[in-house]
Amino acid sequence: MGVQNNTPRASPRRKSTTLQHLFDLDSKTATVINGKKIGTTNIGSSSSSNLENEEILSSISFCTFVFTFTDPSECASQQELKRQKLLQLLSIVKSSKKPLHDQVMSSLISMISLNLFRPLPPPSNTSSAAEFPDDEDHISTFSPLWSHLQLVYDILIRLVINTDPRLLRGYINNQFVVNLLALFQSEDPRERDSLKNVYHRIYSRFTFYRSFMRKSMNDVFLHYVFETERHYGIKELLEIWGSIINGFTVPLKEEHKLFLMRVLIPFHKTKGMQAYHRQLAYCVSQFVQKEPVLGGIVVRGILRYWPVTNCQKEVLLIGELEELVENIDPDQYRKLALPLCLQITRCLNSWNSQVAERALYIWNNEQFVKMISVAMEEVFPVVVEGMEKNLKWHWSKSVRQLTENVKVMLEEMDPVLHSKCLEEIELRESKAHQAEIKRKEKWDRIEMAAAQHHNQHQFLQPPHFLCVSH
Template sequence: MGFQRDSPKNSPKASPKKKTTLQHLFDLDSKPYIGSNLSSPTNGRQSSFGTEYEEILSAISDCNFIFTFTDPLESPSQQELKRLKLIQVLYLIKSSKKPLHERLLSPLMSMVSANLFRPLPPPSNTSIISDLPDDEELLSTFAPIWPHLQIVYDILLRLVLSVDPKTLRDYIDRHFILNLLFLFQSEDPRERESLKNVFHRIYSRFTFYRSLMRKAMNDVFLHYVFETERHCGIGELLEICGSIINGFAVPLKEEHKLFLMRVLLPLHKTKGLQVYHRQLAYCVSQFVQKEPALGGVVVRGILRYWPVTNCQKEVLLIGELEELVENIDPDQYRKLALLICTQITRCLSSCNSQTEQHGVGR
């Protein structure tokens, strides 16, 4: 009898052909989820990390190497490889359907700290600027390491949003928060924008740090007003404060009123007011809207810090007074009318046509 082929009925079921496309391999490479049980058998023994964890730990470890992007000896291909590794870590965190395991937090947060917390370069403009251009980009210095920093900030933001604050408390502590606050001095507006988002999210979720964070920001403002008048991130910090003030309950606490009088109002006197005036005016207006009786304190404070020779600041303050007058208590306005009209009269006699025009318009 010759060789007989098995009939389809009697033959063993053919196993499906495995996909070998690049897309399939990429999908397999990207599938590990971070929240699974860490124990898995390896060579007959229980291993604390499965292969998927070894992969992400390896990627995290590779990301600890810091590139400056200014050293000619650095390899562009290695810089790009690190960027891809950072993207891989971010993807694995985002795609996880289970909570991130605590044993990954330590290497992750160490990597984030190693990349973010660094000495900032000396300011590109060492003088205190009084006449600043309207275009912020003219004052900005863009960090060459931003291709890496951007992804690290995204990783940190994802951790803040997805991990229980009580779990992260061991890693995001007072020292970590103060280091973040220091980075607001960066001259790169992209970094300050990312910092603003992360810092605000920490304030929102880590309720046990709110008092600490408000006090730390107050210290930055006071140091800026009374000592240096040099800080790139005042506008971003005031944006955070504006959101915080918006959530204050009425009647306002005494400490919040002191913040208005001792911190926000003195910010009107600096030479760099025009850089952050929009955010400052919003913060102040929030207080007056919540308690119109504070209008008198605010108007007197602004008049106290009225510039003598800076016409640009005069124009800004005239506009702010106009908005405040619309919200203050009528009884307060009657008491303040003479002071306001006196200041507007001085503006009418100004030799600067722009100031005079705004004074007439009001």
């Protein structure tokens, strides 16, 4: 059966359907005595209110029918009529100066739920959404329902903004919030962006749901990090968290510190990190800015999850470490200098020129150099050896040039220690060379002895005769 037969018919057009006209009718029913308006009659007020509610309920009833936009039997005129009805409802919600009637509010929330909370289609792309972080076409599928969904989201966010949360509490409950969170799996970036705005508004205004909403988001994160590594809305959810963390008071609660250690830091190991690294780095930096003592935990966590073969992730993590150094508690410099420099040195020796150059550029950061200067005796031997390797073996001319510039800077920082490190490197290389010579001589003697033994065995062995019968 076609959609036309199932779709509620449009309400008969009354003389006027606008709120302004209804308010004008209200004012015309006022009682006048001796030329003075002393009030409105109850009959006029009641009838206008009923008329208004009937118009709204009629529009809501029509909008409860959900079009698929893929069924050829659906009528385009009916789809457009629903869009017009949604626009009317949006206008009413925006302009309403008083809370909506309970029946209207209940019907409106039911209509919103019917339109939004639908089964999402299976992923159109079997690859992980984060494998193409720079190409939106590969990871985005635009929903044909969006012309209606956009207006439904606009109505919902206007309700959240304009209505007292205590009045909405009976309609927007925990299950409603959970259903919204599930929609972040939508492949349509436009829907995820609208969801982000709605979800964040609910978090801001519905203070009594905040703990539940944080826990619900944490469950999504943990499921993503430790089980599936598939979710389209991680970037948007991290943007919400960035705003939440920004509002945390100091000292931070233990719950929030655990979120940093158990959720945000393990995010650095996921294969899709490039797609949302900017949002992740912002969340982490907010924690360190609020409590610099957490910098040590964060740096060690990032080093623990350092990628082995993903050069793009390495470049991003070097930049994140550089930003973190700006906010780390200086009391932790000595503890962090050596492990941080070990990783940076491995990166500047990388055969990937982008990784090597990014690791060398970090030496332009004054705060990083200040950290190194606190533990010069421990750090210099590692760094100087890494620089010498680059100058001797690296294939990239630009990397060798940058290495030369850093080497000059290290010489100026502590000429005596730098010379001492070079002498130790030469001594180790000399010992290694002598050991290699001895090893080769030993193998030569073994080969000569084996050859002599083989010759003697052949000389002493009696000849073999082969008998052939005719």
